[in-house]
Amino acid sequence: MFRNIKMVGTKMIGGLLGWTESRSGAIGFVQPILMHRVPRDAKWWYVFGSASLMFFSIQVVTGILLATMYAPSAAEAYSSLQYIDQQVPFGWMLRALHAWSSNAMILMVVIHMSQVFLHASFKFPRELMWMVGVLLLFCTLALAFTGQIMRWDQDAYWGLGIGAAIVDRVPMLGNQMRNVMLGGPYIGGATLSRFFALHVFVLPGLTIALIGAHMALILKNGISEMPKPGMVVDPKTYVVEYEERIKKNGVPFMPDAAQHDMVFCGLMLIIVGVLAAYLGPVGPNGIPNPTIIDANPRPDYAFLWIFTAMALMPPQIETAVLLIAPPIVVMLLLGLPLISNRGERAPSRRPGAVLAYVLIATALGTLTWLGVVSAWSPVMDAWTSLPTPVKYLVGRTPLEMQGALVMQHSQCRNCHSLGGEGGLRGPNLDNVGSRKSWDQLVRQVQQGGGNMPAYGKNLSSAETTAVVAFMTTLRNAGAPESTIPGAMERQSSPDQAPTSVASEAGK
Amino acid sequence: MSTAFKNIASLLGVIVVATCLQACGKISATDPDDTVVVSLPQAAMANYAENCSACHGANGVNGAARQLADANYLASVGRESLINITTNGVPGGFCPGSGPASLAHWNPKQVADFVDGLLDAWGKNGVALSIPWSVKLSPAGNASSGQAVYAAACQSCHGAPNFKGVTAAGSVTDPNYLRLITDQGLRSAILFGRPERGMPGWSGPFPHQAADRKLSSQEISDVVAFLRSTASQKQ
Amino acid sequence: MSCDCSNTPSNQPPSPSERRGVMLKLGIGLMGIGGAIASIPLIGYAITPALKKYKNSWIDLGGTADFPEGETRLGKFTNPNASPTDGASAEQAVWVRSYKPAQFQVFAVNCAHLGCPVKWFQQSKLFMCPCHGGVYYEDGSHASGPPPRGLFEYKWKIENGRLLIDAGRLPGLEQTV
Numbered sequence: 029m030f031r032n033i034k035m036v037g038t039k040m041i042g043g044l045l046g047w048t049e050s051r052s053g054a055i056g057f058v059q060p061i062l063m064h065r066v067p068r069d070a071k072w073w074y075v076f077g078s079a080s081l082m083f084f085s086i087q088v089v090t091g092i093l094l095a096t097m098y099a100p101s102a103a104e105a106y107s108s109l110q111y112i113d114q115q116v117p118f119g120w121m122l123r124a125l126h127a128w129s130s131n132a133m134i135l136m137v138v139i140h141m142s143q144v145f146l147h148a149s150f151k152f153p154r155e156l157m158w159m160v161g162v163l164l165l166f167c168t169l170a171l172a173f174t175g176q177i178m179r180w181d182q183d184a185y186w187g188l189g190i191g192a193a194i195v196d197r198v199p200m201l202g203n204q205m206r207n208v209m210l211g212g213p214y215i216g217g218a219t220l221s222r223f224f225a226l227h228v229f230v231l232p233g234l235t236i237a238l239i240g241a242h243m244a245l246i247l248k249n250g251i252s253e254m255p256k257p258g259m260v261v262d263p264k265t266y267v268v269e270y271e272e273r274i275k276k277n278g279v280p281f282m283p284d285a286a287q288h289d290m291v292f293c294g295l296m297l298i299i300v301g302v303l304a305a306y307l308g309p310v311g312p313n314g315i316p317n318p319t320i321i322d323a324n325p326r327p328d329y330a331f332l333w334i335f336t337a338m339a340l341m342p343p344q345i346e347t348a349v350l351l352i353a354p355p356i357v358v359m360l361l362l363g364l365p366l367i368s369n370r371g372e373r374a375p376s377r378r379p380g381a382v383l384a385y386v387l388i389a390t391a392l393g394t395l396t397w398l399g400v401v402s403a404w405s406p407v408m409d410a411w412t413s414l415p416t417p418v419k420y421l422v423g424r425t426p427l428e429m430q431g432a433l434v435m436q437h438s439q440c441r442n443c444h445s446l447g448g449e450g451g452l453r454g455p456n457l458d459n460v461g462s463r464k465s466w467d468q469l470v471r472q473v474q475q476g477g478g479n480m481p482a483y484g485k486n487l488s489s490a491e492t493t494a495v496v497a498f499m500t501t502l503r504n505a506g507a508p509e510s511t512i513p514g515a516m517e518r519q520s521s522p523d524q525a526p527t528s529v530a531s532e533a534g535k
Numbered sequence: 536m537s538t539a540f541k542n543i544a545s546l547l548g549v550i551v552v553a554t555c556l557q558a559c560g561k562i563s564a565t566d567p568d569d570t571v572v573v574s575l576p577q578a579a580m581a582n583y584a585e586n587c588s589a590c591h592g593a594n595g596v597n598g599a600a601r602q603l604a605d606a607n608y609l610a611s612v613g614r615e616s617l618i619n620i621t622t623n624g625v626p627g628g629f630c631p632g633s634g635p636a637s638l639a640h641w642n643p644k645q646v647a648d649f650v651d652g653l654l655d656a657w658g659k660n661g662v663a664l665s666i667p668w669s670v671k672l673s674p675a676g677n678a679s680s681g682q683a684v685y686a687a688a689c690q691s692c693h694g695a696p697n698f699k700g701v702t703a704a705g706s707v708t709d710p711n712y713l714r715l716i717t718d719q720g721l722r723s724a725i726l727f728g729r730p731e732r733g734m735p736g737w738s739g740p741f742p743h744q745a746a747d748r749k750l751s752s753q754e755i756s757d758v759v760a761f762l763r764s765t766a767s768q769k770q
Numbered sequence: 771m772s773c774d775c776s777n778t779p780s781n782q783p784p785s786p787s788e789r790r791g792v793m794l795k796l797g798i799g800l801m802g803i804g805g806a807i808a809s810i811p812l813i814g815y816a817i818t819p820a821l822k823k824y825k826n827s828w829i830d831l832g833g834t835a836d837f838p839e840g841e842t843r844l845g846k847f848t849n850p851n852a853s854p855t856d857g858a859s860a861e862q863a864v865w866v867r868s869y870k871p872a873q874f875q876v877f878a879v880n881c882a883h884l885g886c887p888v889k890w891f892q893q894s895k896l897f898m899c900p901c902h903g904g905v906y907y908e909d910g911s912h913a914s915g916p917p918p919r920g921l922f923e924y925k926w927k928i929e930n931g932r933l934l935i936d937a938g939r940l941p942g943l944e945q946t947v
Binding site for chain 3: 101102103104105106185186189190192193194196197202203204205206207208210211212213214215216217218219220221315316317318319321322323324325335338339341343346347404405406408411437438439440442443453476479480481482483485486
Binding site: 409410411412413414415416418421422424425426427428429430432433434436437441488489490491493494497 | 584585586587588589590592593597598599600629631693704705706707709710711712714715716732
């Protein structure tokens with residue numbers, strides 16, 4: 029009885045499948061893709077591309093869902109995000125997933141690209157795969173940048189301002205290009221609409237098309253093998269040899285290679301999901317009202333290195349670098365497989381490439397880290413929020429105490445730290461009394477220099493005297509007061525006579 | 536966070552007072568128990584930390600400027616004047632206040648809430664002084680009478696007028712110091728002292744003096760006038 | 771590559787391939803012309819902001835008494851070029867410095883480096899930028915940091931006791947304000 033039902037059932041399913049297949053050819057289409065043979069050693073090194081694709085899929089799904097609630101209008105975007113975060117069930121989680129999975133996607137793309145570069149998988153016959161991959165990298169970054177604009181908060185607004193200022197530096201056409209980018213002569217509703225169209229239509233469409241091309245090229249050229257020293261790529265013989273090796277030693281993608289991808293992707297998915305639930309959505313960080321000038325704009329992680337480069341580059345070469353470097357970088361990246369499409373693939377035989385990679389990775393990593401610290405930025409509220417370390421006030425004279433007040437009041441600590449707190453732009457002042465003499469301190473305060481503004485016009489002689497008196501007391505234990513030979517003994521000059529200050533306090 | 540902060544701050548307070556006791560030598564600081572740290576209510580605390588703590592110290596003590604966690608000071612000045620100072624700052628002094636041209640742009644309600652927070656946390660059981668704290672309400676000073684008062688009450692720590700050497704508490708006749716402090720600042724310093732630095736307030740006790748000797752309002756005005764005169768004498 | 775045409779039935783009319791050649795050319799030509807005509811409005815639409823001349827207008831910042839002498843205060847106005855969907859981003863700010871009776875300097879809040887909002891510090895009489903640390907003196911001149919020039923200045927005039935500025939565009943190096 030049961031057996032009969034089972035048999036009928038199997039028959040029916042089989043019939044249905046057969047009917048579908050005969051009309052669509054779906055299995056016949058998919059099977060060779062899934063079963064295409066890949067090198068036996070394609071294991072953990074090969075999972076990052078798949079992970080990038082998985083995170084992109086998550087972006088598509090979460091993105092579509094977010095678009096059903098998000099209001100892409102400058103007047104409403106901010107409040108619609110707050111609505112999604114606070115009112116919509118799981119809204120916050122969707123936003124968190126979209127944000128953190130985008131970060132994960134960038135990370136996976138970068139690792140994938142690193143692996144391909146270090147293993148020289150871009151060499152013949154996979155030059156086009158690399159080039160499409162480079163375009164996909166730019167798409168990913170463009171999606172990240174435009175996505176940051178979708179938050180439509182202070183970071184988005186001033187981030188656009190930075191972008192506009194960069195585009196504006198293009199000679200002749202700069203202003204027109206900037207207006208095209210912003211959709212008008214200033215940042216407003218038209219700007220958000222433009223970036224929305226890019227973020228949800230143009231860039232995802234382009235990305236999907238490029239991913240398709242990338243995959244088609246995989247099927248056409250096959251997955252590269254793990255590099256072995258001495259196994260040289262020669263365009264004349266490579267294809268035939270590769271085919272032979274794959275025929276002999278290859279394994280079907282499904283399940284031999286795919287299982288590694290699935291394990292890794294599953295792990296990553298869980299990690300990013302937990303991370304998103306734990307860290308929550310990114311932003312929105314403050315109403316994008318340009319009259320709120322207390323903003324402290326920072327780009328997202330992927331762009332911090334650019335932010336740093338802008339701060340550290342000598343101003344004279346800045347415009348030139350901004351306009352010339354990007355095309356060169358693009359050309360170099362795209363042209364890499366044309367420059368070097370044959371020869372050794374093993375990193376051990378390509379010390380120059382490995383060195384270049386290490387240098388670039390270190391540079392990007394360092395620039396990003398510097399961007400997190402952003403030592404060049406003044407700490408805008410340091411002067412009102414960071415107490416003078418108590419140890420620096422003990423046993424000070426009344427004048428020195430007033431000097432401590434002058435130091436706070438004149439915003440010195442926005443750029444100079446004391447006791448580890450304050451700006452990092454200028455040197456810390458903890459031991460300044462043993463580094464500089466009284467006269468040197470007066471000169472530095474009055475005339476500035478070394479990237480410090482001159483305070484001569486803004487501080488009275490009494491204020492200067494007081495703050496210098498305070499600074500000379502800032503010495504490490506045991507360090508002597510700095511003196512310069514022949515320096516005059518400090519004395520108050522007759523022209524510094526005090527004026528009586530009428531008090532109105534507390535009337 | 537706030538309890539940890541409190542603990543660290545009170546620990547710091549105790550350490551500083553102890554250090555001060557050692558460093559100041561002959562000046563005796565007030566009882567360390569008096570500097571017990573009290574935290575403001577949360578909203579006022581955030582505003583205080585963001586806008587005031589740089590000068591008045593974390594938790595209202597041990598800053599470069601006046602200690603605000605001082606019940607007698609808050610009681611003497613009173614709510615109305617505190618609101619005025621918070622709004623407009625100290626003219627001629629360093630405090631920028633929270634008014635339109637300054638740092639925080641608080642509205643009047645925020646200012647009032649802030650001052651009430653201060654009074655609530657730090658002003659409990661404060662006793663207002665029996666003599667006026669404000670320069671405007673106090674008698675005009677006489678510099679020559681002030682000289683004698685200075686010699687008796689101040690000189691032992693702050694040194695003779697225009698004395699250039701090292702004194703226990705540092706010179707208060709330094710012309711640059713006098714240019715940076717208002718008459719009100721001087722009067723407040725004499726009235727309320729700098730307890731965390733070991734300087735006694737009006738109620739004393741001053742070193743080398745009878746415990747019950749207190750300056751009169753007139754005497755304080757005289758000292759202030761005298762200090763001002765030391766600077767102009769130099770010309 | 772030569773075509774192996776041996777399987778082509780010889781008794782079929784010869785027209786298809788010939789006609790196909792003509793038709794193909796015609797098709798390509800028509801598509802090209804049609805596409806070119808259609809793309810004019812498309813491209814024009816997309817790059818409108820580059821073709822359009824955006825004008826500044828005189829904007830009322832408030833009474834001159836709102837900007838007391840010796841102080842630098844934030845002046846706010848609504849962008850004259852604003853569109854209905856701008857929301858808060860239509861609000862604009864400038865720093866107004868009054869250094870003499872009825873004499874003003876009106877600075878853009880945008881740093882001359884990369885456009886971040888500079889903040890005025892009355893006490894040290896400096897403008898500081900939170901992004902890359904550009905610093906300007908009270909008269910807008912460059913004090914330190916990466917900016918290639920001083921703060922951008924707006925044209926201003928006084929009419930009936932009101933301070934007006936000529937504004938509407940985001941300031942930048944190429945076209946200052």
